[in-house]
Amino acid sequence: MTTARDPAYLESLVRELVKLPAETSWVEFKANNTDPQMIGERVAALANSAALEGKSEAYLVWGVEDETQAIIGTSFEPATATRGNQNLESWLVQMLSPRLNIRFDTVTVDGHRVVILEIPRASERPTAFSGTEYVRIGSTTQALKGHPQKEAELWRIFDRTPFEELLAATNLPGPDALALLDYPSYFKVLGLPLPTDQAGILARLEEDRLIRRNDAGRFDITNLGAILFAADVQKFPTLARKAVRVVVYEGRSRVNTIRERQGQRGYAAGFEGIITFLNGLLPRNEVIGQALRKEVPMFPDLAVRELIANALVHQDFALTGTGPMVEIFEDRIEITNPGASLVEVNRLLDHAPRSRNEALASFMRRVGVCEERGSGVDKVVFETEFYQLPPPRWERQDGAFRVVLFAHKELRAMDRSDRVHACYLHACLRHVMRDPMTNTTLRERFGIEPKNSATASRIIRDALDDGLIKPYEEGQSKKTSRYLPFWA
Template sequence: MSVELTLEQLRSLLKELCHLPHETEWVEFKHNADVVKIGEYISALANSAALIGKQSAYLVYGVDDVTHDVVGTTFKPSSQHYKQQEIESWLLQKITPKIHFCFYEFTAGDDETPVVILEIQAAIYTPVQFEGVEFIRVGSYKKKLKAFSEKERELWRVFDKTPFEKQLATENSSGDDVLQLLDYPSYFDLIGIPLPENRSGILVALEADNIIEHTDSGLWNITNLGAILFARKLNSFQHLSRKSVRLILYRGNSRIETIRELEGNKGYAVGFEGLIDYLKTLLPSNEEIGRAFRKEVPMYPELAIRELVANAIIHQDFSISGTGPMIEVFDSRMEITNPGVSLVATDRFLDSPPQSRNEALASFMRRINICEERGTGIDKVVFQTELYQLPAPIFEITENHTRAVLFSHKIFSEMDKEERIRACYLHSCLRHVNREHTNNSSLRERFGIEKKNQAQVSRVLKDTVGGGFIRPYDPDAGTKAMRYVPCWA
C-alpha cells in the first residue's frame, strides 16, 4: 500500500494503468459507479491482488474499459451517500476484515477531466468479504469465490506463506523518499553501528535487515517491518496509521471522563522509549516508609510496564484493521490491550513457550533490547508485582483483543477472595517455573504477612486448591510440610 499520493503521482498512476493492454485481475475500469456493487469489487480486487502478489488493486472511474481512454466521471465519492450514510462509512461497515481503501478524486490533465481512483489494499490473512460473501476476479469478471475452489485453495496458500512483516508498505520509492519516510539515524543508533557516510551505504544496510528491498527498476520498496519499526510518521503509511499506540488517561476508575489522550505517530522502535518515559510521568507514586526516611516509589514497576507494552506491540494481530495497541490509565489500575486473541491460554502465560504471529518483528525488538530474548516476560511481570506487593495482574481475552491489567497497591486485608486466589495461583506458577514449590511461608512473604497470621494464608491456599487452580505436591504430607504446585504441573 502506498503513502498518500500527490496529484502528480495520481496522474502518473492513471497513465500507467491506462497503458495496460486490457483489464486485469487487479485493475478494473468504469465510466460511472454502481454504488451497490462497489463493495463486491473491493472484495474481488483485494482477494485477486493477494493471489497474484500485488500489494494494491485499483478501481478506476472515468476510463473506458475497452479503449482505456479517459472519458471522465460524474461519480463523486466525497459527496455520495447510500442508505443515508456516507459511502465510505457504509462500505467500512460491510467489508470484513477491515482493509485499507481510499478514494482519490482528481482531474486527469489540463482539460480538467474528473477521474476517481479507488486504491484497495490486498487481502492479508483471510479473504475479504462484502456482506458476508467473498468475491474474486476471473480474468476481467467478478465472481463469487466459493464457485472457484482451486482459486480459494491457492489464496489460502498465499496467506499461509506471506507474513505481515514481509509485505510492502510502499512500492517503487526513490532512495530520497525512503530516507524521508524512515528514521534511519535511529536504526543505526539502536543496533549500535556507525551511520554510513553516504546514502548508498545507508540503503544497503537497511536492505540487509529487510527494512527495505531493491526493485528491478532500481527503486526501493519499504517493507511493513521497516515502516512499523522506523516510520518517522506512521500516518505517512495509510494502512498503518491506526496501528500507532494510543495512551489514554482517565479521571477516576471509569471511562466517562478523559483527562488526556495521546496517539503516538512514530514507528515502534523509534518511539518506544519516549512512550515509556511519557507514561511514567502520568503515573502517580506511592509513599514507601523506610526505617529512617520516606521515599516515593512508582505505582507500577517500570519493568512490568515495559514488558506488557512490548508484548502488546509484538503479539498484536495486524490483520485486524482500524485498531492498535492501547494503554489506559485509571486511578487504581492500568489496562494494556492489543488487537488479536492470544495464541496461548491466559492461565498458561507463565510456563508456555512463546508463540508470536510476528516473528520478524519480535526478533528485531529483542535485538534492540526492547523485549525479552526468551519467553514472554510475563514471569518478570508477576515477579515485579509480588516484589511491589501489588494485587496479581489479570490477563484476559475478549472477542478480538487480549488485555493485561495491572492494579495499584492494596494490603492483604483490602483484597477480595478472587484477588487472593489469583495471586496465589500466579505465585505458584512463578515458583514452579523456577523449580520451586509453593508453601505457607512463601505465600506469606508474597503477601507481606507475619508468621503469627499464617492461618490467613492457609485459608487462601485452601480456597485456591478448592478452585482447582493449584494442588498439593504430595497429598500425604503433613500440614507443616505441605507444598503446592499449579493444577497443570
Template sequence: MDEYSDDHFQISKNVESLVNRLRNKPHEGTWFEFKSNMDDPKKIGEYISGLSNAAALAGEDYGFLVWGVEDDAHEIVGTRFDHHTVKVSNQSLEPWLASRLKPVPSFNFFYTEIDGLPVAVLRISAAVLNAVAFDNIAYVRLGSHLKKLHDHPAEESRLYKQLDGTPFEYKSALVGLTESDALNLLDVPSYYRLQNMSVQTEFDVILDHFLNDRLIISTSDGACAITNLGALLYAKNLAKFSHLARKSVRVIKYKGRNKIYAEKEQQGVYGYATGFEGLMNYISGLLPSNEHIESALRVEVSAYPMVVLRELVANALIHQDFSISGTGPLVEIYEDRIEISNPGAPLIDPNRFVDAPPRSRNEKLESV
C-alpha cells in the same frame, strides 16, 4: 494530476508510463481492468473488491481500474469519468465506497492525459489478512470476468493460503513511493540509534540497510513500499498509514477507580521503536510515587516497578492481533491499579499459562 493530501502518493513518478505498461500487456491481467466511462458506484465497489483480491492472488501489491483505455486493442480513447462528480444520495463517492468495503483497502484516484486524451486510474492495494468484500460479498477477477469469490472455492482457498503465506510484518503498509519518500516517512536516526550503529549520511547506504531489514521493499512498478514492519517500528507518524493509524498506543489517566472521569488522554504518534522511550516516560509521569530516603537523600520512587511495566507494555505492542481493526494497545491508569491491554485473544488457554509451551504472534516484529 489529481490533488493529494500528505498521505496520498503518486503510483509512480509517471502515471502515464504505468498506464502504457499495462496497455502493452497482451491481455488484461486479473489484477487490472480497462474501462471507458463506467461510473456506476456499485460496480466500482465490486471491482475494488475483485481487483484487490485478484492482486493478492497474483502476488501484486495493488490492482488497477483504468478509465479511458479500450478493452480489446488497448487504445487510448479518453474518458469523461471524474470521481469528484459522482454522488450517491448526495454523498461523495470515496466515503460511500469505504463505508461498504470490509476490510477497507487503500484506494486512490489519479488523473493524467495521454495523447491529449484524459485518463483516470484507480489504484487499489492488494487484500491483506482477509478477502476484501463489497456489501458483504467478496469478488475476484478470473480471466477477464468479475466473479463472486464464494462461487469459486478453489480460488477462494488459494487466496486465503496466499494471504496466510506472507507474514503480516512483510506486507505493504504504503505503496507507490519513491525511495526518498519512503525514507522521509521513517525515523532514520532512530533506526541507527536503536541498532547501536553509527548514523549514516549516504542515501544509498541507508537505503540498503532499510531494504535488507525489509522495512521498505521495491515493487513491481519500480517504486517503493513501506512494509508494516517498517511503519510499526519507525514511522514518524502512524496516521500516514491508514490501516495502522488505530494501532498507535493510547494512554488514559482516570480520576478515581473507574472510567467515569478521564483526567488525561494521549494517542501515540510515532512507531513503536521510535516512540517507546517517550511512551514510557509519559506513563511514568502519570503514575503515583513515594518518597524514600537513600544515603541521606530524598528520592522519588514510582509505585510500580518500571522494569516490569516496560516488559508488559512492550509485549502488548508486539503480540497484539493485527487482524482486528479499529483498536490498538491501551494503557489505563487508575487510582489503585494500571491496566495494559491489546487486541486479540490469548493463543494459549489462560489456565495453561504456567505449563503450556510458549506461542507468540508477530515473530518478525519481535525479533527486530
C-alpha cells in the same frame, strides 16, 4: 499514503498498464462506465485476484478502451460522484469488508484525462462487497464461492503472508521513503553507525525488510518498517489507529479524563518516549518490599515496560479501528491490545511464547524492548511479589486482551479471590524456578510474620479447594508441605 501522487509516476503507471497484452485478473480498463455497483464488485474481485497473483495492488482504470487498450480519456469525476446522498468513495469503503484503503487519482496522458483507482491486495481474509466475495476469472468478475479452488488458494496465501510483509506505502522514490521513516533511530537502537550516503541507508533498511525495492526501481515500505520506525504513524492510513494511546482518568472510573495522548512514532523509535511519558504520570508510593522501605512508582517500572511491549507485539493487526491502549486510574493501570490471547490465561506464566507477529517480536527483542522468550510474564509476577502488590490480572475482552496491574494493598484488604490468585501465580513462579511453593515462601510473598503462618495456610487451603494448586506429593508432612500449580 495521504500525499498526492507524482503526475510523472501516474503517467508512467498508465503507460505500463496499457502495454499489457490484455486485461488481467488485477487490471481492468473502462471508458465511462461509472455504475457504483459495478465498481464495488470490481474492487472486491481485483483485490482478491491481486493477492492470488502476488501483486501488492490492483487497478481499475477509466479512459482506456478495454479491447484496444488505447488511451481515449474519460468524463468520470470520482470527486463529485455519489451513490444516493453519499460520496462514491466513502460509500465503496463502507460496503467493502474488510474495508480497504482505496484511492482515486487523475492524470492527463497524451492530452486525455485518465482516472486510476488503486486497490490494495486482500489480506487476512477475502474482500467482500455488499456481503459477497468476488474474484476475476480471466476478464470477467464472478462470485468467489463458485470457484472453491481459487478460494482455497486465497486462504493458503493469507496463511503464509505475515502482516509484517504486507505494504504500508508503495512506489516511493528513495528520499520520500526515508522522509516517512525515523531511520536515525534504526541505527541508534541497533548501535550501528549512520551511513554517510543515502544508498547505504536504503540498503541497510532493505536488508532488515523494512523497505523493499519494487519492479519499477522505487521503494515500498513494509508494515514492519512502518510500525517500527514511522516518523509519523498517521502518514500510513492502514496503521494510523495502531499508535499507542495513553489515557489518565480521575479516580477509579472512566467518567472524567484528566489527560490523553496518542503516540506518533513507530514502536521501536518511540518506545522509550512512551515509557518516559508514563513514568512522569504514574504516582509514587512509599512501599515495603522484602524488608526495604523506599519511594517507588506505584507500578513497577519493569512490569509496566514488559506488559506494554507484549501488548504491542502480540496484538492482532487484522482488527482495524483499534490499537494498544494504556489507561491509568487512581488504583490501577490497564493495558489493552486488540486480539485474543493465543495462550490460555492460566498458562501465561509457564507456556512457550506464541506470537501472531514473529518478525515484529523478534526485532523488538533484538533491540532490547522485549525480554527474552518466555521470561516476560515471570518478571511481571516477580515484580508484583517483590513489592507485595495484589496479583496482576489477565482478562479476555470482546476481541481484545487486557492486563491489569493494581496499586499496593495490604493483605487484609485483599479479598479471597485476590489471595487465591496470588497464591496460584506464586506457585507457578516457584515451579518455573524449580523450587516448589511452601508455607514459608508464600509468607514471604505476602509479608506475613512467621507467627501468623496459619494465615498462609488458609490461603493455601483455599487455593487447593479451588483446584488451582496441588500437593507436590501425596501424604506429605504438613511441616514440609510443598505445592505445585494444577497443571504441573
